[in-house]
Amino acid sequence: xxxxxxxxxxxxxxxxxxxxxxxxxxxxxxxxxxxxxxxxxxxxxxxxxxxxxxxxxxxxxxxxxxxxxxxxxxxxxxxxxxxxxxxxxxxxxxxxxxxxxxxxxxxxxxxxxxxxxxxxxxxxxxxxxxxx
Numbered sequence: 001x002x003x004x005x006x007x008x009x010x011x012x013x014x015x016x017x018x019x020x021x022x023x024x025x026x027x028x029x030x031x032x033x034x035x036x037x038x039x040x041x042x043x044x045x046x047x048x049x050x051x052x053x054x055x056x057x058x059x060x061x062x063x064x065x066x067x068x069x070x071x072x073x074x075x076x077x078x079x080x081x082x083x084x085x086x087x088x089x090x091x092x093x094x095x096x097x098x099x100x101x102x103x104x105x106x107x108x109x110x111x112x113x114x115x116x117x118x119x120x121x122x123x124x125x126x127x128x129x130x131x132x
Contacts, residue, residue: 029051032049034086034090037082042070044068044071045082050064050065064128066128070123070124071122071123072119072122088110088112091109091111092108104121106119
């Protein structure tokens with residue numbers, strides 16, 4: 001059984017919420033890059049994100065984190081957005097304080113372009129170490 005302290009280390013904590021991460025992951029999404037976005041087969045979105053590597057001045061060689069969003073309520077908006085995804089790094093990725101257990105709201109904003117996106121999903125899962 002894991003301690004409460006161990007559970008806290010496995011989350012991305014922000015002032016608005018947390019997106020659970022697997023044990024041992026370091027999901028600091030500030031400056032991270034979306035390397036791949038897949039839609040479907042149903043109302044699903046899968047993002048492969050390369051996090052900013054700690055202690056390195058350039059973005060390459062960071063951890064790969066896969067975020068999976070299921071039962072996406074605003075799927076048409078997500079589909080339009082990822083038809084031409086931003087190439088900028090993420091300014092932030094956080095869970096909204098409006099989230100509930102079966103209605104997760106994840107907010108993203110991108111550097112330089114100031115593009116913003118809200119993903120409203122029934123389920124969000126995180127997997128670290130997934131190849132691009």
